[in-house]
Amino acid sequence: MxxxxxxxxxxxxxxxxxxxxxxxxxxxxxxxxxxxxxxxxxxxxxxxxxxxxxxxxxxxxxxxxxxxxxxxxxxxxxxxxxxxxxxxxxxxxxxxxxxxxxxxxxxxxxxxxxxxxxxxxxxxxxxxxxxxxxxxxxxxxxxxxxxxxxxxxxxxxxxxxxxxxxxxxxxxxxxxxxxxxxxxxxxxxxxxxxxxxxxxxxxxxxxxxxCVEAFSLLKQRSFMIFITCATLISIPLAMYYAYASPYVGATGIVNVGGTLAIGQMSELVFMFSMPWLYRRFGVKPLLLVGMAAWALRYALFAIGDGGSSIWAVYLGVALHGVCYDFFFVAGAIYTGTIATPKGVNAQAQGMLTLFTYGVGMLLGSQIGALLYAQLPATPSIADWQQMWWYPAIAAALIAILFQFTFRDTRKEAAA
Structure with missing residues (x-):
């Protein structure tokens, strides 16, 4: 922190x-x-x-x-x-x-x-x-x-x-x-x-x-909306970390660890481009693309199987670079721009981690456990497909909420 x-x-x-x-x-x-x-x-x-x-x-x-x-x-x-x-x-x-x-x-x-x-x-x-x-x-x-x-x-x-x-x-x-x-x-x-x-x-x-000083930043409406949406999007995020590997295994893919590593490879590709993309497009388009990518990823998992739609599984995994970097890396940059003038950058980054990797992913892990409990002891690929629609719809709704409520007031003030 x-x-x-x-x-x-x-x-x-x-x-x-x-x-x-x-x-x-x-x-x-x-x-x-x-x-x-x-x-x-x-x-x-x-x-x-x-x-x-x-x-x-x-x-x-x-x-x-x-x-x-x-x-x-x-x-x-x-x-x-x-x-x-x-x-x-x-x-x-x-x-x-x-x-x-x-x-x-x-x-x-x-x-x-x-x-x-x-x-x-x-x-x-x-x-x-x-x-x-x-x-x-x-x-x-x-x-x-x-x-x-x-x-x-x-x-x-x-x-x-x-x-x-x-x-x-x-x-x-x-x-x-x-x-x-x-x-x-x-x-x-x-x-x-x-x-x-x-x-x-x-x-x-x-x-x-x-993080008392960092919490005072929530008085800014745009930052409060960002933190709220970041926390909410971390709920479906937790389901990927917990259940992607058994799902990929259910599709018949043997090298599960190697397959999921494709996601980190794509993350590496986008990581170095984030500062330039942030300067070029601003915070809202990047955050919105990141949230939309989560919805698309889970929708791909919901149609992916071990047969003719196996491509959807690989594409869903490969989207990790867009899902993670466009939201969480861009979000960290945005948090820094808000917190630095107040001299509480470290605290603000810690608060962001607290809400996303703490509160959001804790809720996501528990909600995911409730959904998983509805599946058979040995879930079929059809069972997994049905489960993935829930985080897909949730991510889409969060993206819509963000689109209609978030305004980058810093950018407007600069203009």
């Missing part, structure tokens, strides 16, 4: 090629650890007979985003350097990941969810810590950060391809692969630049934790 702002106060180290390479390796492993297990976890759980717990398993991430950020991101980061926190959290997290495969059974399914929650509370703060280390180490050369961060997406892609190539898409051993890389990252973190913790702001810790 305090990455971008803290970076401006960081040490001004030269952003040479060696440093860029070291930080790129950090990002690659950081997201490899996450992507190795989360992409096909739903398929694994359905395969072993605990599909009814998929919604709860994917609810732990949103909860951990909130709890982990508060307890570790705001408290521990004041007293321990980001580098040492990375060492501690990834080594402990790696040990937990080694235990998780033994819990993926019908008898121990509930325990799996609780242990996974504990792991994610440790993991989620490391995403922000990795950004902090990279941004502060780059100093004035923050223009290199998009290149460094792109290796995170490459790590996620590589994890999916390796899991799929090894034939482990439906195996609990996805956690073992993640555990090995987590331990490696924990040890590698000893070699990272030793940047200083963020200097405390004048305001109290409580005000920072609860």
């Amino acid at each position: 305090a990455t971008a702002e803290g970076a401006l106060q960081g040490v001004g180290r030269p952003a040479d090629g060696l440093l860029t390479g070291r930080l790129s390796a950090l990002m690659f492993m950081q997201f490899f650890v996450w992507g190795a297990w989360t992409v096909t976890l739903g398929l694994v759980m359905q395969t072993v007979g605990i599909g009814n717990l998929i919604g709860n398993a994917f609810s732990v991430g949103p909860i951990a985003s909130i709890v982990g950020s508060f307890l570790l991101g705001m408290a521990a980061a004041r007293y321990v350097s980001p580098r040492m926190l990375m060492v501690i959290l990834h080594l402990i997290g790696g040990a937990i990941l080694f235990v998780l495969p033994s819990l993926v059974t019908p008898e121990r399914g509930d325990t799996l969810v609780w242990v996974l929650l504990g792991y994610m509370i440790l993991y989620m703060p490391t995403v922000g810590l990795a950004n902090t280390i990279a941004l502060k180490s780059l100093g004035d050369r923050t223009d290199r950060f998009p290149f460094v961060r792109a290796f995170g997406t490459l790590g996620w892609i590589a994890a999916g391809l390796i899991v799929g190539w090894a034939g482990l898409s439906a195996s609990p051993q996805i956690f073992t692969i993640s555990a090995v890389v987590s331990i490696a990252l924990g040890l590698y973190s000893f070699t990272l630049p030793n940047v200083e913790p963020d200097a405390p702001r004048d305001e109290s810790v409580v005000r920072q934790v609860f």
